[in-house]
Amino acid sequence: MNSPILTSVARFLLPVFVTFSVFLLWRGHNAPGGGFTGGLVASAGFALHALAYGPDRVRRALRVELRSLMGVGLGIALLAAILGLLGGSFFRAIWIHVGATHLGTPLLFDIGVYVIVVAVVLTILLIRAEDHA
Amino acid sequence: MAALATGVGALVFLYSFGYMSETESRGTFYPALAAFQAAMVGLVLADNGTLLFLFWELTSYSSFLLISHNAMSPAARRSAKNALFVTGLGGLGLLIPMSQYGPYLIHEGGHLGGSWIGIGCVVLAVMTKSAQFPFSGWLPGAMAAPTPVSAYLHSATMVQAGVYLSARLAPELGIVGPLLQHLGSATALFALFRICFAVDLKQILAFSTLGALGALMAQATIPALSGQAPIFLLFLVGHAFYKAGLFFVAGAIERSVGSRDVRSLRGLFWTMPVTGIAGFALAISALGLPFSLGGVGKSSLAHLPSLEPSLWLSAIGGVIAAYRVGIRPFVGARNLDLHPHESPAPMLASIGILAILGLAGGVAVSNGGSGSLSAGFLGPVSIAGVILLITARLHLRLGNGLEQAFRQLGVGIANMGLVFQWVFQGGQLSNYLRWVICSLGILLIWASTRGPALGFPAGITVAYPLDSLLIALAIIAAVTTAVLPSRLGAVAAMGIVGWAVAMVYSLYGAPDLAMTQLAVEVLTLILFVFTLGKLPRLPDRRNAKVRSRDATIAGLVGLGMASMCYLASNLSPLSSVSREIAERALPEAFGRNIVNVILVDFRALDTLGEITVLCVAGIGVYTLLRRRTPAPESSTESLRGGEQA
Numbered sequence: 001m002n003s004p005i006l007t008s009v010a011r012f013l014l015p016v017f018v019t020f021s022v023f024l025l026w027r028g029h030n031a032p033g034g035g036f037t038g039g040l041v042a043s044a045g046f047a048l049h050a051l052a053y054g055p056d057r058v059r060r061a062l063r064v065e066l067r068s069l070m071g072v073g074l075g076i077a078l079l080a081a082i083l084g085l086l087g088g089s090f091f092r093a094i095w096i097h098v099g100a101t102h103l104g105t106p107l108l109f110d111i112g113v114y115v116i117v118v119a120v121v122l123t124i125l126l127i128r129a130e131d132h133a
Numbered sequence: 134m135a136a137l138a139t140g141v142g143a144l145v146f147l148y149s150f151g152y153m154s155e156t157e158s159r160g161t162f163y164p165a166l167a168a169f170q171a172a173m174v175g176l177v178l179a180d181n182g183t184l185l186f187l188f189w190e191l192t193s194y195s196s197f198l199l200i201s202h203n204a205m206s207p208a209a210r211r212s213a214k215n216a217l218f219v220t221g222l223g224g225l226g227l228l229i230p231m232s233q234y235g236p237y238l239i240h241e242g243g244h245l246g247g248s249w250i251g252i253g254c255v256v257l258a259v260m261t262k263s264a265q266f267p268f269s270g271w272l273p274g275a276m277a278a279p280t281p282v283s284a285y286l287h288s289a290t291m292v293q294a295g296v297y298l299s300a301r302l303a304p305e306l307g308i309v310g311p312l313l314q315h316l317g318s319a320t321a322l323f324a325l326f327r328i329c330f331a332v333d334l335k336q337i338l339a340f341s342t343l344g345a346l347g348a349l350m351a352q353a354t355i356p357a358l359s360g361q362a363p364i365f366l367l368f369l370v371g372h373a374f375y376k377a378g379l380f381f382v383a384g385a386i387e388r389s390v391g392s393r394d395v396r397s398l399r400g401l402f403w404t405m406p407v408t409g410i411a412g413f414a415l416a417i418s419a420l421g422l423p424f425s426l427g428g429v430g431k432s433s434l435a436h437l438p439s440l441e442p443s444l445w446l447s448a449i450g451g452v453i454a455a456y457r458v459g460i461r462p463f464v465g466a467r468n469l470d471l472h473p474h475e476s477p478a479p480m481l482a483s484i485g486i487l488a489i490l491g492l493a494g495g496v497a498v499s500n501g502g503s504g505s506l507s508a509g510f511l512g513p514v515s516i517a518g519v520i521l522l523i524t525a526r527l528h529l530r531l532g533n534g535l536e537q538a539f540r541q542l543g544v545g546i547a548n549m550g551l552v553f554q555w556v557f558q559g560g561q562l563s564n565y566l567r568w569v570i571c572s573l574g575i576l577l578i579w580a581s582t583r584g585p586a587l588g589f590p591a592g593i594t595v596a597y598p599l600d601s602l603l604i605a606l607a608i609i610a611a612v613t614t615a616v617l618p619s620r621l622g623a624v625a626a627m628g629i630v631g632w633a634v635a636m637v638y639s640l641y642g643a644p645d646l647a648m649t650q651l652a653v654e655v656l657t658l659i660l661f662v663f664t665l666g667k668l669p670r671l672p673d674r675r676n677a678k679v680r681s682r683d684a685t686i687a688g689l690v691g692l693g694m695a696s697m698c699y700l701a702s703n704l705s706p707l708s709s710v711s712r713e714i715a716e717r718a719l720p721e722a723f724g725r726n727i728v729n730v731i732l733v734d735f736r737a738l739d740t741l742g743e744i745t746v747l748c749v750a751g752i753g754v755y756t757l758l759r760r761r762t763p764a765p766e767s768s769t770e771s772l773r774g775g776e777q778a
Contacts, residue, residue, distance in 0.1 A: 024648075028726060028729045029722075029723070029724040029725070029726055029729055029730065029733075030724055030725040030726055031725070031726055032644035032645045032648060032726060033645070033648075033726070033729070034645060034726065034728070034729040034732065034733070035732075035733065036649055036732070037645060037648045037649050037652065040649060040652035040653065040656065041652055043656060044652055044655055044656055044659075047656060047659045048659075051659065051662075066751075066755075067751075067752070067755065070748045070751055070752070071748075073744070073748075074744065074745065074748055077741055077744060078741075080737075081737070081738075081741065093722065093734050095723065102723040104723070106722070106724075106730075106733040106734045106737065107733075109733045109737055109740070109741075110729075110733045112744070113732075113733070113740065113744055116744045116747055116748060117744075117747070119748075119751065120747045120748060120750065120751035121656060123751045123754060123755050124660065124751065124754045125656070125659065125660060125663070127754065127755060127758045127759065128660060128663040128664055128758070129663050131663070131758065132663040132664070
C-alpha cells in the first residue's frame with residue numbers, strides 16, 4: 001500500500017510486535033500469554049509489515065522458507081516430548097531450576113508451538129497477499 | 134510378525150535403492166513405503182479393535198499409494214483402485230463388531246459372540262485382505278506395482294494380515310470356520326491353475342503366495358490348532374524369506390533384461406551369476422528341500438495332526454513356481470535376443486541376505502528338529518514334475534474371468550462416485566458450505582434432543598449489565614452481518630461480534646482466550662482485505678427463495694448451537710478434574726497460568742496433535758494456492774524421465 005503513514009509505522013512496529021510476542025511467550029506459564037498468543041502477535045506484526053511493504057519483503061526478512069519453519073517448529077515440540085523419555089516416559093516434563101525461574105521441556109514445547117503458529121499463519125497470509133498484489 | 138514386517142521391510146528398502154534408481158519420483162515412493170511398514174507393524178501389534186481397524190485401513194491406503202506409484206500407467210492406476218476398493222470395503226467389515234460391542238481387546242476373546250453379522254463382517258474383511266476366493270481378483274493386478282512393493286506386500290506383510298487375524302480370532306469363528314477352510318482350499322486350487330498358465334514372473338509368484346495363503350487360511354481356522362502359533366510363524370518366516378527373495382530375483386531380471394515373460398527368459402546364469410546362485414538357493418528353500426528354512430517350515434506344518442489337502446495343493450504350486458522363477462530363467466541355452474547384465478549391488482545384497490538366511494536358518498532350526506524332513510519334500514516335487522510336463526505344452530486361458538469381473542466392479546464404483554459428485558459437489562463453494570452447515574445443524578439439534586429434558590428458564594434476570602450490553606451488541610452485529618449487502622461491511626460486523634465475545638471472555642476471567650480471540654480477529658480482517666478484492670460478484674442475493682433457504686439453514690444451526698450451549702452450561706458442575714488440575718498446577722508444573730499449564734504440560738499430547746493439524750492445514754493452503762509456476766522437482770522432471778524411459 002502506498003500510505004506513508006503505514007510504511008513508517010509498520011517499519012517501527014515490527015520489532016515491537018516481535019519483542020512483545022517473545023515476552024508473551026516467556027511469561028505464559030505464570031501470567032496470561034503463552035505460545036499460541038505469542039505466535040499470533042508475531043504474525044500480526046509480520047502481517048502489518050506485509051500490508052505496508054508487500055509480501056516479498058517479509059519473506060526476505062524471514063530468511064528461511066516458511067515450510068521449513070513449520071518442520072522446525074514440529075521438531076522442537078517433538079524434541080521436548082522425546083526429552084521426556086530421559087525422565088521416564090514420553091512427554092514427561094523435565095525441569096531445571098535457575099534461581100527463581102523454572103526452565104523445562106514445557107517451555108521448549110511452547111517455543112515449538114510459537115514457531116508453528118507463526119509459520120502457518122504467515123503461510124496463509126503471505127500467499128493471499130501475493131495473489132492480491 | 135512385527136519383526137518380520139520390519140526386517141523384511143529393511144531389506145526391501147535396501148533393494149529399492151538399486152531398483153528405483155532408474156525410475157523417477159522417488160520422493161513419493163519411500164514415504165509411502167515407510168508409511169505402509171508402520172501401518173503393518175501397528176496392525177500386528179494392535180490389541181484394541183479400534184487400532185486394528187485403523188491400521189488395517191491404513192495398510193490398504195498406503196498400498197494403494199504404492200501400487201499406483203507409476204502413475205503414468207493406466208493399468209497401474211486401475212489395479213490400485215481395484216485393490217483399494219476390495220480391501221477397503223472388506224476392512225469396513227471390521228467396523229461392525231466395533232460398533233456393536235464398543236472398543237474391545239482382541240486377546241480377551243469372546244467378542245464376536247456368535248453374532249452372525251459380526252462374524253460375517255470380520256470374515257469379509259479377512260477374505261478380501263488375503264485375496265481368498267472369490268475375492269482374488271485384485272491380487273494379479275497389484276503386480277503392476279514396482280517390484281520391491283510387490284515383494285513386501287505379497288511375501289511378508291499385507292496379504293498375511295487376513296490370515297493373521299483369522300488365526301487370532303479362530304476360537305470364535307464357530308460355524309464359519311469350516312467355510313473359511315473350504316474357501317482356503319478353493320483358493321489354493323485356483324492358485325495352482327494360475328501358476329501353471331501365467332507367463333509373467335511376478336504373476337507366478339503372486340499366485341504361489343495366494344496358494345500358500347489359501348493353505349494357511351485353511352489351517353489357521355481350525356480351532357483345535359490355535360495353540361500351534363509358533364509352527365505357523367516358522368512357516369511364515371520361511372515363506373516370507375524365499376518369496377521376497379524370489380520377487381527380488383524377478384525384479385532383478387526385469388531390470389537387467391527388460392522383460393518378465395517366462396517364455397523368453399533362458400540361460401541368464403552366464404551373465405548374472407550371483408543372481409542365479411541366489412535364485413537357486415531361494416528355490417531350494419521354496420521347494421521345501423531339507424535343511425532350508427522353507428523346508429523346515431513346510432514339513433513342520435505338514436506334521437500337524439489335521440493335514441489339509443490344500444497344503445499339498447499349495448506345496449505343488451510352490452514347487453512349480455519356484456522352478457519357473459528361480460531355476461528355469463537361468464539354465465538352458467542363452468537367448469541371444471536378450472542383453473542381460475548383473476544386478477546392481479543393493480539388489481544383490483538383499484537377494485543374497487534372504488537366500489543365505491533361508492539356508493542358514495533351516496540348518497539352525499532343524500538341528501533340534503525331527504528327522505523326517507524329507508517327507509514334506511518328495512511328495513510335492515514328484516507330483517509337481519508330472520504336472521509340469523503336462524502343462525508345458527498346454528496354453529489355456531483359465532481364470533481370467535474373475536479379473537474381468539473385478540475390473541467391471543471397479544468401473545462401477547467409480548461411476549457411482551461420479552454420480553455423488555454430480556449431486557453434492559456442483560463446484561460452487563457456497564453449495565458445499567450449505568451441505569456442511571446444514572448437516573451440522575441437524576446433527577446439533579438431534580444431539581441436544583438426546584440429552585435430558587431441561588425446562589425453559591423460569592425467568593431471565595439481568596444480573597450483569599455489562600455482559601448483557603456486550604451480548605446485545607454481538608447480536609446486533611451478527612444480524613448486521615447477515616443483512617449487509619457489502620462484503621467488507623459484513624466482515625467488519627463479524628469482527629465486532631468477535632470483539633464482543635473477546636470482551637465477555639475477559640470479563641469472565643479468561644484473558645488468554647480473550648487475547649487469542651482478538652489476535653485472530655485482527656488477522657482474519659487482514660486476510661479478508663487480501664482476499665475480498667479477488668472474489669467474484671456475489672450471486673443474486675435478492676432472490677427470495679435463496680435467501681429464505683439460507684436463512685432456514687442458518688436458523689437451524691443457530692438453534693442447534695443454542696440448545697447445545699444451554700444443555701452444556703446446565704449439566705456440568707465444576708468437574709473434579711478441573712479442581713485437581715487447579716490444585717496441582719503450581720506445585721507440580723511451576724505455573725500459575727493454569728490454561729497454559731494444561732496446554733503445554735498436562736495435556737501436551739493434545740496440543741501436539743493440534744499443532745500437527747495446523748501444519749497440515751498450512752501445507753494444504755500452500756499446495757492449493759501457490760503460484761502456477763511448477764517447482765523444479767515435481768512435474769517437469771517426471772515428464773522428462775518419462776521420455777527417457
